[in-house]
Amino acid sequence: MVTVRFSRMDRGDKTFTLIVYILLTLLAVVVLYPLLFVLAASFSDPDLVLKGEVTIFPKGFTLKPYSMVFENEDIWRGYLNTIVYTVVGTLINVAMTILLAYPLSRPDMPLKKPITLMIIFTMYFDGGMIPSYLLVRQLGLYNSMWALIIPVAISTYNFVVARSFFESSIPKEMYESAMIDGSSDIRTLFQIVLPLSSAIIAVLTLFYAVEHWNSYFSALIYLQNEDLYPLQIILRNILLLGQTEQMGSNDVGMGEKIKMAEAIKYSAIVISSLPVLCIYPFVQKHFVKGVMIGAVKG
């Protein structure tokens, strides 16, 4: 951008710049406010939250909603399940994506075009929900954690991102010299390509991990055993279906129960989103990078 100092701009440009800054500030407030409100409400006295007295700072500061969420066994188990699914799932995702993207990024790969086409085609047309569902049942994955991992082992979009990365960052000459040195294509991947690919591995890990952490639909259709439920399903049950009966001690009255049921909703939101939001500042530049690599036309 040409940096003309604000004071040296003419009237029209001054107004324009001012409007841009005001709109962006307003936007930042609108985006942030709901998040800050949830955070404030989660630390507030439920009575005051229900009366609508919390606006941006906690009122009647309390940790009670949090201690109630922590007492809930379902949430703990869901949390643990989600961590397992996310770690195992992401490992498989990243491995599978690289194993596919590396060969198809090599300039000397035979049948590169038809195979890539066959893969990209699935982005635009698929069998739909029911045939996939029946397939998962037929394969015996139903009601097991693998139903949440294997059917989503590769995301075609991420494959495109990874392939573009390899194509643009590993020069052709490198493969040629590796060949002259007698390195096999498989060894080249592990000894030459992967050490140069930490950026794409980070991007893929993040894309996939967030997806696993946040996903609920596969669990909804494939899991029956409640012990296997991931966090998002537990959250859905508590937050959206209002299943909070088992919460809190039994000696409190109905009114108190309803109040606490509402109060824990805010803290449950905070607790479930915390891991993703905490790593966010450290990883956001990778996400941005990933989107940009992907933008280099598939």
Added chain:
Amino acid sequence: MKKSLAKQIWSKRGLFLLMLLPIMWYIVFKYIPMYGVQLAFRRYNPSLGITKSPWVGLKYFKQFFNSYYFKDILWNTVSLSLYQLVVGFPLPIILALMINEVHSRKYQKFVQNVTYIPHFLSVVVVVSMLNLFCDPTYGIFNKFLGLFGVAAVDYMAKPGAFQTLYVFSNVWQNMGFNAIIYIAVLSSLDQDMYEAATIDGCSRFKQVLYISLPALVPTIMTLLVMRLGSIMNVGFEKVLLMQNPVNMSKSNIIATFVYTNGIQKGEFSYSTAIGLFNSLINFILLFTTNRLSKKLTGSGLW
């Protein structure tokens, strides 16, 4: 000298070996379900399996087209998607153009980082927040609107509010993230153009219109074609979570209908037919818009 294909493949057998598992995965989890789409033309009998169940032709398609809810569901799907497109598509472009006009790097980064945050929340969390915010007694939407004298309403239970809630919460969640691509294109532009324009006395606003915006056109067209090609794929997981008996008249879309009828009620063939109808419309739209885009702007998806 050109080697025969078989020889070429043999010389690269290591590479084929590497992608053996992923390719098998694509065949099993993408192409077998595609083959399974024939279920739409057969009356499913679990003991016979997909390929041996009796052939019934277009029966299920006719049943769907003739049902009393066909029009409603189709219209709910299309209108929600168009609403999303009209509101959700231009806003990231405008945001990117505005961020590009900010001179302070720090402020630029601040706005970007803030607007990306909601993208990482799960749909369950976003819909829960909507629920809490719409509460008539203490929800912040009602409190805010109350400032202007609007009476408190539970918007989640108002069919007329469903689409707006859906679209604007999507905008809230994804506008910043969707702007990334445009911001990247703008920041790679040759700055001399702006300089020349400034010297020629071109106002900042006109620079946006005549330099920045045209530079985004190829990206805009590519993404627009992709969006139009998936117009029937509304963010169905979110719709499903937002659905309640009161807003069904607006929130029942093709994908949720496939879910409730197929997976919950077990009408596999009928639901597959409806899903296939959905995919076909998408596919046709993708091809037509890509053609159109190529003709109009010279750029498209392929």
